[in-house]
Amino acid sequence: MTDDLNRSKPKDSAPESKSPGRRDFMKASGAAGIMAAVGSRIFAGEAKAETAVVSSAAGNYWEQEDWRALPKRTILGYCWPWHARPGDTLDFKVSTYAGGPYEADLxxxxxxxxxxxxxxxxxxxxxxxFARQYPGRHQISAPGSCVEVPESRGLNNIKSFTVQSYVFPxxxxxKGEKLHHYPDTYIGHEGLGIEETEEVIDExxxxxxxxxxxxTGxxxxxxxxxxxxxxIAxxxxxxxxxxxxxxxxxxxxxLVAASYDADSGSLKISSEHIDGYFANEYAVRPQSATLALPAGAKPRQKGVLRFGATTGRKRGKYYxxxxxxxxxxxxxxxxxxxxLSPKExxxxxxLVVPKKRALKVIGFWDFGKDIGTTKVxxxxxxxxxxxxxxxxxRGVTGVRFDGSITEWTVKPDHYGACAFHDDDLYDAQWETDFSYKVPKGLPSGIYAVRLKHGDxxxxxxxxxxxxxxxxTSKAAYLVPxxxxxxxxxxDEHFSLNIPIARKQFDGSTKIEKDHFVHPSVAGLSPHEAAFYAKHRRExxxxxxxxxxxxGYHWHATQKVPNLNLKLAAGYTKLCMDTFLTDWFYAKGIEVDIITDDMMQAEGVDLLKNYNVILNGHHPEYYSSExxxxxxxxxxxxxxxxxxxxxxxxxxxxxxxxxxxxxxVRKNVGGGLLFGGDYWGVQQAVNEYDGRDAGLWRSAHRPEQRTVGVGWVASPYSTQSVPYKRTEAAGDTRAAFIFAGVKGELLGSFGLSGNGAAGFEVDGASFDKGTPSHALIVARSTDFGKPWHFMLGGLEREEFAPRFAMPRADMTFFETSKGGAVFSVGSMSYIGSLSxxxxxxxISQITLNVLSRFMDKKPFRMPEG
Incomplete structure (x- = not known):
């Protein structure tokens, strides 16, 4: 191993005699080894325990293990922000679901x-x-989206009035129908909703x-x-x-309208079906009704005005x-x-305030303006x-949509609607239990506040x-x-309307549609799934x-508790990415930790001083920045x-x-795979930036152009498989990759499906932008039966011959100015490192590439 793999000591770190380097923190003895801390001080505080803590619960896959022995969740928390530098402060917010205090430590x-x-x-x-005991308390959030107009003198002085809106429920x-959360259907089909229960929907x-x-009101x-x-009341x-x-x-x-007439003491309401886009449906008769009020009955005109919701419980300083x-x-x-009369x-x-009614108009709201903001x-x-x-x-089809365009940026009046949901939530707004100011000299890394509440x-x-x-290192791990x-x-039972190509015994391929439910995706035990089903809205x-x-959610927020951002959460996300951090420690490799959010804010300045950047197993979602x-x-x-x-x-x-x-708006497969319903393809422009939604390759930035490979298949249901060296592996340009590596098969082992290639895989495509000089040095062996997304809308059986078999391509290429890219094209790859x-x-290949990429010696582009 070269010295380049070892971090130089930060200038502001504790003295060497008091603060051992990260290489000395732990020594590994296999994947289940116990790590021992050495030295008397780590940074600003004493090392509490000389051994690390190792989970000791029972089980394997939930359907095979005795998950009933696992303790049920009684505490949940989150922090904001998710990342920090020395000197920054993080706020931790905790809620308990049973009595008694809890303990917190780092x-x-x-x-x-x-x-x-x-x-x-x-x-x-x-x-x-902050490490001590805290009193437990239950905290609640306030889900449900709406628009709020502040209270004003003009609103409070209203006497007789008419309120109206177009509505698309x-x-x-x-009558008697119930909601179901786990139906045997696909996204967007009837019946999707909250947990299966006797609950009925409210007003x-x-x-x-x-x-x-x-x-009142x-x-x-x-x-x-x-x-x-x-x-009224x-x-x-x-x-x-x-x-x-x-x-x-x-x-x-x-079109629904209602009025209160103070002079006549009456209420009136009407509804009228708007033919619009579905002009050939049977006619729905208009309806109206009038109610005479008893003497003195009038609404109280006070408080905020809301669209899509009423005003509920008080929540301290929050809305x-x-x-x-x-x-x-x-x-x-x-x-x-x-x-107003029906004509009025x-x-x-x-779309515009009529001049002859201008004096009567109190509010005339347009959701089509300032799409992508919080302003109405x-x-x-x-x-x-x-x-x-x-x-x-927002940026969703409105009552004036006629199908002539699919971009709200072209005709915003066709997208003048706002869609509300009772399970939308931006910020849980829990109170802060304690805060942590990151001390000077704390090494870059992944940390956690550990909470103990009962068992x-x-x-x-x-x-x-x-x-x-x-x-503080020449290498950085970019946390996704x-x-x-x-x-x-x-959702534990989130289902996808997936066209799959399934190989038959006679060698033919049959196109079927299926939905995917697998415990390794959500990573929740049945206990956790039950907890989530009970609390999912909040x-x-x-x-x-x-x-x-x-339909599915378009917005993702970090300001809420996250049941999937855990250290025991299946084969995905943070839990899986710690296979890589574990390998760093086992090999004594010093790396900095940086995050997507930091890269969004700081751009290339965050990256430019590192020799090499490493991504983990699933950096799926990327902004243009x-x-x-x-x-x-x-x-x-x-x-x-x-x-x-x-x-x-x-x-x-x-x-x-x-x-x-x-x-995230997904419009693959005409909007039906991820779009939630027919309207997915009609709403395929992002609200936040006005650009094309969906796959980056559809938005003219295929991932093959950047990293050489791109998503081709998702063989969830199969075991992972090894790679096999290709002829290109013998190219002298790739010699450093395979130094000290024997055999043709690579990664015929691993903790993610017993192989290094699997789960979701990427392949090279010179047509889509893989550099022409790129070397495909290894390719996954046959997955046996293909179970995969058919990208590019290939949903019909006649398109099956055009669809490539699932594969993971290990790819290498040089870039201008001495750079290089190494891609493995497999989510399972890092599961084989230990x-x-x-x-x-697999460990040797990774070490070889990292060592060479840390070396400042420029790579040379091959001559054409």
Whole structure:
């Protein structure tokens, strides 16, 4: 091993005699070895325990192990932000689900634990100023998206008024129908929703100034049967309702209007079906009704005005909880003085304020303006602008959509709707239990706050980078925090409408459709799955979640508890990536830790001073700014080690103003694979940046162009397989890769499917941008039966001959200015590093490449 693999001591670290280097922290004895800490001081505090803690629960796959012996979750927490540098402060927020206090301390994370029985978890206990016992308390969040218009004198002085909106309900249940969370259906099909239960849906609000605690105000809403309804209540607490006789149709546009006439003392409500895009459907008759009020009955005009929700419980310094949340879309919300006639309702439902009604207009809101922000514009002279709460979807098809375009950037008035959901959540807004200021001299690495509550142990991971502008190693491990966000709180039974090619016994290939449910993806034990099902609305999370009203989530947030960002969470995400950090420690290799979020903020400046950057097993989600940073680094002669699969795939813009939020819209397969329903393909432009959504290759930035390989298959159901050297492995340019490596088969072992190639795999494609001089030095052997996504919309049997068999291509190529890229094209690859005490051909290949990439000696481009 060269000296380049060892980190030089930071200038501001503790003296050598008091602070051993990270190489000395631990010595490994195999994948399940116990790590011992040496030395009397680690940084600013004493080393508490001379041995690391190793998980000791029982089991393997959940269907095979005695998971009932595992303790049930009684505590949950998260921190913000996820990453820090020395001097930064992280806030930790904790909730308990049983009585009693909890204990908190600090650990250095070395290795996660795929399944409890494997006893692989390694962590080093450290001193921290917050380490002590804390009283337990239950904290709640306030899910549900809406728009809020602040209280104003103009709103409070309203007498007679009319409120109206176009509405497109996505969840209306027939009488007696129940919601189901785990149906045997695909995304977007009927029946997706919350856990299977006797629960029925509640009222769903269109527009309201209704205070749930006081029981006063007014609300235009759909009742539990989906019937348009209007209610008012004054300070005397008496509520008066008017309800139409027929429910609205699900996923069709209606114009619903209601009025309160102070002069006549009456309520009126009406609904009208809008033909619009579905012009050939049977006609739905308009309906209306009037209710005479008793003397003195009038609504209380006080508080905020909301679209998509009423005003729920008070929450201290935070906004009041959204209640009675709509699952559906609104377009063209209007509020006017007086009880309008049907003709006047039509006149104010257009795109511009009609001059002859301008004096009557109180609010005239347009969701098509400032898409991608939290602002909702009022086009009236009153400037009653609103703000979105909890990330409702914008840039979605509205009542004026006619199918002529698919980009909201071209005709925003066709995308003038806002979609609300009762399970949307941006920030759980839990109170902070304690904070941690990262001390000067704390080595860059992956850490966690460990919580102990009864028999249950919880970890809240976070990532510590070196001081800004400094590097403490020539290599950096880029932690894929954006992908961690996307997978947060993944539905255990999230299902995909997957076209698969299944090899038959006669050698033919048959195209089938199937859905994928596998415990290794969500990584949740049945206990954890039950906990999630009970609390899913209040947890929020990422984009692998089904909305109550169908379809999948487009927004992923870090400001919520994350059941998947754990140290024992199956073969994906952080748990799997610790195979690489464990290998670093076993080999005594010093690396800095940096994150996607940091790269988004700092760009190529974060990367430029490192000789080599390493990716983990699944860096799937990338923004354009992140890709710019990677390509800019390579253009400057940087070296890149992509040690995973299914990376750099999806366009993933960051929210322009809200921290910790990204957007993912998937329109593969005409919108039906991931889009949630037909409208997926019609809404294939990102809200946050106005660019094409979906795969980066569809947005003209194929991953093959950057790292040489790209996602080709997802053979989840098969065992992983070894690679086999190709003829190109004998090229002198690749000699350094295989120095000291014997045999043709590479990685016929491993903890992710018993092989180095598998789970999701990438292949080279010179047509899609793999550099023409790239060497495919090894390729996975046959997976046996192909189970994979058929990319490019290949859903029909006649396209099967065009689809390549699943493969993982180990690829190497040089770049300009002396740089190089090494890609393995497999999510399972790093699961083979620790085999046989880290002494195996996959480990040797990785070490060979890292050693050469750390060397400043430039690579030479081959001559054409």
């Amino acid at each position: 650990v250095r994370v070395i290795h996660g634990n795929i399944w409890p029985a494997q006893k692989m978890q390694k962590e080093l206990e450290l001193e921290a100023p 996505s969840l209306i249940l027939k 769903q609000t269109l527009v309201a100034r209704w205070d749930e605690e006081a029981g 007014w609300s235009l809403y759909l009742d539990r049967q989906g019937r348009p309804s209007f209610k 004054g300070s005397n607490g008496k509520t008066h309702k008017i309800i139409l006789g027929r429910p609205l149709l699900k996923k069709r546009w209606f 009041r909880a959204p209640a009675q949340v709509l699952n559906g879309k609104l377009d063209s919300v209007r509020l006017t003085h007086g009880a 309702v039509q006149e104010v439902s257009g 514009h009022d086009l009236s002279k009153n400037n009653l602008h609103g703000e979105t709460i909890n990330l409702p979807d 249950f142990i919880e970890h809240i991971p976070f990532f510590v980078a070196p001081p800004k502008g400094r590097t 925090t954006v992908s961690y966000s996307a997978y947060s709180n993944m 947890l929020g999370g990422g984009v692998y979640r089904n909305h109550t009203g169908g 992140m890709l710019d940073a990677v390509e800019g680094y390579l253009d400057q002669g940087g070296r890149w080690m992509y040690l995973g699969g299914n990376g750099y795939c999806w366009t993933t813009p960051f929210h322009p103003t809200l921290d910790g939020v990204v957007e 085999h046989a005490g880290y002494d195996n051909n």
